[in-house]
Amino acid sequence: MHTTLVSVDELASNLGNSDWVIVDASYDLKDKAAGYEMYQRAHIPGAVYAHPHKHLSGPPLTDQGRHPLPSADQLEMVFSQLGISKDTQVIAYDNRGITAARLWWLLKYMGHDKVAVLDGGIKAWTDAGHETSEGIETNTPSDFEGEAKREMLVVLDEVLAQRMLVDSRDAERFRGDSSGSDPAAGHIPGAKNRCHAENKDEDLKLRDVAELKAEFEALLGDVPSEEVTFYCGSGISACHNLLTLEHLGMKLGKLYVGSWSEWSQFEDLPKQSGD
Helix, strand or coil, X not given: CCCCEECHHHHHHCCCCCXXXXXXCCCCCCCCCHHHHHHHHCECCXXXXXXXXCCCCCCCCXXXXXXXXXXHHHHHXXXXXXXXXXXXXXXXXXXXXXXXXXXXXXXHHCCCCCEEEECCHHHHHHHCCCCCECCCCCCCCCCCCCCCCHHHEEXXXXXXXXXXXXXCCCHHHHHCCCCCCCCCCCECCCCEECCHHHHECCCCCECCHHHHHHHHHHHHCCCCHHHEEEECCCCCCHHHHHHHHHHCCCXXXXXXXXXXXXXXXXXXXXXXXXX
């Protein structure tokens, strides 16, 4: 069973395995249609597509961020349409090493542990010389049943009570040099900064495990990893920090899904700038 990362070679050797479902979650934050267009031009053979905005986000329920957490019922419907059942090994990938981790986290949140992210994504697949397919593929729908793990989730009124917060955005947005598309700049007071991109090399593959573990241990100090809450801009890139944490053999932390896109909407909530 693969539960964090899977290599290109491992995926290639299981291509066509009826117990495996491959999901392309490619996305472009600036062009919501681009990811699906990329998928249709070239995807790993047999892969189905899950749109991070349409399928892996939902109407505001627990939060009011740019990519709200879908309801458990909606997630069951989406995963059923993708052909995922309780025995399915899911392999998620994308074009930038970010959004596949959101799918990974959502499946974990719904109690499905047999899910891993392709290390290096579609780039690693093509760099290894493997062929891609065009068009749209579908799987026979399944009957996915899961139960949301509330303990993995932090909502707005719980944020300031967290023992440690880690902001997964880049340093510029963390410091408040840029607000991006959010109403205000800065970060949640007391948060530490660990940009998700620091986990990956230039080929979007996870960096050396020993080095990463040392960095995360230095970041967290004496705070157990399961007591750390990660956030980002809209609850997507923080999932890569959580994926990395679990791959390092550390216990999974929590996710504040609303993230800065929710927090920054409220003038009365405290905000901090600088390092």
